[in-house]
Amino acid sequence: MRFPPTIRSVINSLLAAALAAGSxxxxxxxxxxxxxxxxxxxxxxxxxxxxxxxxxxxxxxxxxxxxxxxxxxxxxxxxxxxxxxxxxxxxxxxxxxxxxxxxxxxxVSAQVVVAASQLNSGQPIVADDLRLERRTLMNLQDALSDPAALVGMASRRTLRPGQLVDRRALAPAVLVRRGATVTIVARNQGILVSSTGEATETGRRDDVIGVRNSATGRVIRARVTGANEVEPVGIVHSPD
Incomplete structure (x- = not known):
């Protein structure tokens, strides 16, 4: 039904007033x-x-x-x-x-970290092992976009080239194994001295382990700083 302009105007005014009043x-x-x-x-x-x-x-x-x-x-x-x-x-x-x-x-897709080459289980990750690729993600919390944050970590399972690096499968890499020959690096006021030793314990980065100095036979406590590299933090005992 068509209403005259005057009636339509009145109806529109009433509707506007009702809406404004919340009715x-x-x-x-x-x-x-x-x-x-x-x-x-x-x-x-x-x-x-x-x-x-x-x-x-x-x-x-x-x-x-x-x-x-x-x-x-x-x-x-x-x-x-x-x-x-x-x-x-x-x-x-x-x-x-x-x-x-x-x-x-x-x-959801994003630029995320994938393996650039095969990564074996437990292998310490270095920068060249990784690259960024755009991938569709099933779960936002499992993927990573910062390759630098993964250096020094290791995957608990072997990854093929191009395979997504899953946050849940990562753990700190073992950098020193018991019985391995390690380099002991001591720094003091800008002077660096290095010697060799034998690890008496297995350790990951920043772990403090026992190391027998090959030259003196003393067992020291040393912090793991890299692959088969430690820095001394104290002496345990001297040889008999």
Whole structure:
């Protein structure tokens, strides 16, 4: 039905006044709110994990058949975000007293660390063993984007060239093994003196282990500073 201009103007004024007074609930773009919340969540998680050049695509894969009205902005909270490929967010409206669950599917990619060559289990990692590649990630917290942070670590399993370096599979590398010949490097006021010794214990970086000085026979306590390299921190005992 077409109303005369004067009547239409009155109706529009009444509707505007009702909305301003809050007597008519506004329709909420709930799906849009949920998508924005999911993107913000993923961006925050990527930043927390230190991921470089993270990119996201997010879509709603499951939602209520009909969005409910809410006179105020909808509140959105994550409910299940372990895997980006299937996340759940809950949208709620305290004023109207409703809450709805939305299922989302996201694809996340970033520049992450992969093996540049084969890395054997337990092999100390050096810079040349690694490179950055863009990969799609199943879990944001398992990937790494800083190759320098991995130097001196070791993978618990063998990695093929191009395979993603998984944070969960890393451990400090064993740099000195019991019975190995090591270099003892002592520094004092700019003077550096080195000698050889035999490790009496196995150690990782910064571990303090026993080392028998080959020249004196004394067993000293020494801190592991590199592959088969230590620095003295004290004497245990002298030979009989």
């Amino acid at each position: 008519l609930p506004a329709r909420a773009d709930t799906a849009g709110d949920v998508l924005r919340a999911a993107r913000q969540f993923l961006a925050a998680e990527a930043a927390r994990a230190g991921l470089v050049e993270a990119q996201f695509t997010v879509e709603v894969s499951g939602s209520p058949a009909k969005a409910q009205p809410c006179p105020k902005p909808v509140n959105v909270e994550p409910a299940d975000t372990q895997f980006p490929s299937r996340m759940r967010f809950v949208a709620s409206c305290a004023t109207a007293g409703w809450s709805e669950t939305y299922t989302l599917r996201a694809e």
